[in-house]
Structures are given as structure tokens and as C-alpha cells.
Amino acid sequence: MDDTTEILTLLRLIARNETVLRLENYYKGLPVSYEATILALGSDYAELRCNRYQIACLYLNRETCLVGDEIAVPIAAQVAFLRPSSLSVVLHRFQYARNKIGLRNQIRVQPEEPVVVHLRLKNALSAVQGLLADISTEGLGLYLDRSLFLPRLYQPGVEVSLTLKLPISVTPARQTGNLTITTGDLTTRFSREQIRGLNLGLEPGEAQRKPGVPAGQEMPSGQITARGILINLRPELHSQRYRLGIRFFPDERTRQTIAQFISLRQSAIIREFKTLYEAISQLDQA
Template structure:
């Protein structure tokens, strides 16, 4: 259900890959200024640090990266490369990660659209179970589940089965935050089904007071996520 990245082809896969590796080689040799940064998402929070190109092979590139970035790369098994020298952002698979030595080997680079860059607000995954339920006068039953992630403009809720709601169904989404339950006007945007599970994506329209409660919880969750990364046993710097 990862919707952060979409691969693109500007020429064809082989020529795009050759162009990207040539650009990385030029950065390594100093012909191009190194403005390379990597981007990953950890529990929906963006993680982005600079990187250095160490070696270029026929289809691979070895990079020296920040240890925190290496931790996230090891989980995502890919990373996005950003540089003013690329025609578009680049996504690459990761075939090797050494967090202690801060090294990664990338393969199969290709151009990409980073959908998450277009988000209107920061999204975070939740670290504890937060119960949620969606209701509307015309619905026969309340849809109950637990939140997967949240932002100031949308929330996703995991449910046991597809409730069969029509897209754009309007109602009220109640979420049981640790500070108290809030009720927000919401509209069903998307439904994802995979491996027997179902995830409902809602667009929300919070009032100013609801927005304040949500933003405070998101900030608190961001702090927890960043601390979790920095406390990873592989991170020594």
C-alpha cells in the first residue's frame, strides 16, 4: 500500500538508467557539484540527508550516507535521490546496506514521481492503537476500526472488512486520541484491499480547535519517531 513513489520512463528504462549513473559518476569525479540528497519515509515522516558517491559500476552505485538514512533505507529497501543535475527525482533499489559503516549499494535507478511531495500536510503513522469510527445518518451501522496514519487533511483507518461504502460518502469520523475523543467532518476518498485487510482513506475538514488537537498530536508523534530513529542500536553518530 506504499503510495509514496511512482516510477517514470523519460526515454526507456536502459537509457534512463545510463543517464542517471553518468550523472552520479560526474558528481563523484567533481565535474558536477555534489548537491545529492536522499529521501525516505519512516512511519510517514520524511528523512533526508546528504550523500556522497563512492563508486560507480555498470548498473550499481555505492554511496556514503548518514547513519539515520541507512537505518530507514534498510527497512524500505529503496531510496529516492534528489539533485539539481537529474531531470527528475530518481528512485533506486537497495541491494546492500551497512548501517555501521554508513554505506549502501543502489541498483536499477529510474526516474520517479514522489507523490508524498505533493501532500498538503505532514502525515505520521501512529505508535499506539487509536480507535476510530465513521458514522452518517444514512448508514445502517457505524464503521469501526483503528487509525493507521493521520495528517491535518486526511486520515486512514484499518477495518476488518470492506464496509461497501460509496466513494465520497460524507459523515463524521471519531478518533480516540489520548487527550480525548474528537469528532471530525470526513469524506471517504479511497478504499484499499490487500491480503484480506481493508484500509479506508478519508479526507477531513477539521474545525480550528480540532485542527489544533490533531497538530499537537502529530508534532508529538514526529518527536517520538525521530527519537526512535536516533536511538536505533546501529546509529553511533
């Protein structure tokens, strides 16, 4: 029995038992995971009802991972098509995701704009510059140009110091393009490229508050200086760079600054999902 047949048999059991099923995705480093309900099962597909943010994420990712109490090994699936207006997705091409470990314990987010990181190895006389890949309250990913990478120096376990400035000031969203609703295939009429730069509208009252900042407290400056350890590295030769994974040990102020940045990125992505879901729902209904 191949993966698809076995997985669909398992999904029928889950539907019959009405046990909890979740879809897991990542978008710009953030985990997106909501409960889903099985609506229908066929010989090689499953139709599920899920959250609108998950619908927006599925539109962008075109794949997902199914987890649940009765799923011993996470199940990878691809999106066959979406019905945004009815909050449903049809999944197919199931297989067991044996190398996937589920959602990360620490949320780590990617910056929207380039953030320069000054990296200095222990006992080095000067620092080199890299670009922030993603960051959590316990570590970060850093892109280092291939010309700056010296294998004898950059080894797992080496101590480093880091300096960077996170963009955590709240500024009004800029209108950089108009969204035109047209009929036709969703994947071509409203592509990933076309959604970039949309003005992401705020919920009522959201413009008057700074996400994640308690009343009476000032926004942190965003400046971070910390010590850490190089944990892993991976060449990305197609981009002429290396990706370094660094674990650091922030003080309380630094941790609050990173938490503020994560909160702002979460808010921005939620607004992006709202805008995208509304647009593709209108396309679906047209």
C-alpha cells in the first residue's frame, strides 16, 4: 500500500472520529497553524475547511503539512486548488514528511528590508558585515558573502560578537500600488509578485497603538549587541553566500527589543494575509 492510500485511510478515520487536525505552514519565518475540518475525501484527494489566514498562506506556499493526535508522522500535501470564499482547500499528492519535525519551539522572523549585521569572531581585530536572514529571542541566521568566508575560521563552536539595529519604529504603510480585481485563474491574476507592495490596511483602532508596547513605555531603539556561538553553516553557492546559524545569549533589554520586532512582523504579516484573503475571495466569487 503506497503513502497516498494509507494516508487517505487514516484521514477517513480522523473524519469519522472527529479528532483534531491541524495544517502547518511557514511564511517569512513565521509559523501559521490552525485547526482544519475534513469536508470530503476522494480516491486521491481531500477537501478541508480551514482558517482564512491559512487559506492565504496556502495560496502563497502551495503546500502544507498535516499533523494531529492520530498522525504519528506529519503528512506533506500539495494544494490542488482553493475555494477562498468557502474557506476550503483541496489537497493531493500526499506523502509522509519523514524529515519534517513540525513547528519550531522559537518563533523566528525575517526582516522585510535588509538589516546589516556586524560580526566579529573571538580575538579578531575587525568585524565583517553580513545580512540578517532571520532572528528569534535565542539566535539568528546570517548571510555572509562568499568572499568573506574563510573555512578555517568559521567553524561550529567558535565564539562571536554581533551588532545590529532592528527596524522597530512604527510608520504608516505606504501606498505603492493599486489592487485591481479581475476574473480568471487566481494563480496568474493575483501572483506572489503582484501582492508585494500592497497597502496593508489596519484594523479599526490598530493605527492608534503600537503592537506589543505596553502603555507608558517607550519603543526600544532597536540597537542590539550580543555575544554568541556559531552553531551551523550552510553554503548557498547559487547566491554566492553562506548562511550562518548563531545562538546568542541576550540580556533582558535585548530580548525585549527582539520580541518587539517579532510582534511588529507578526502584525504586518497578519495584515498582509487579510488583504490577500479578501482579494482572492473576490476573485473566487467573480
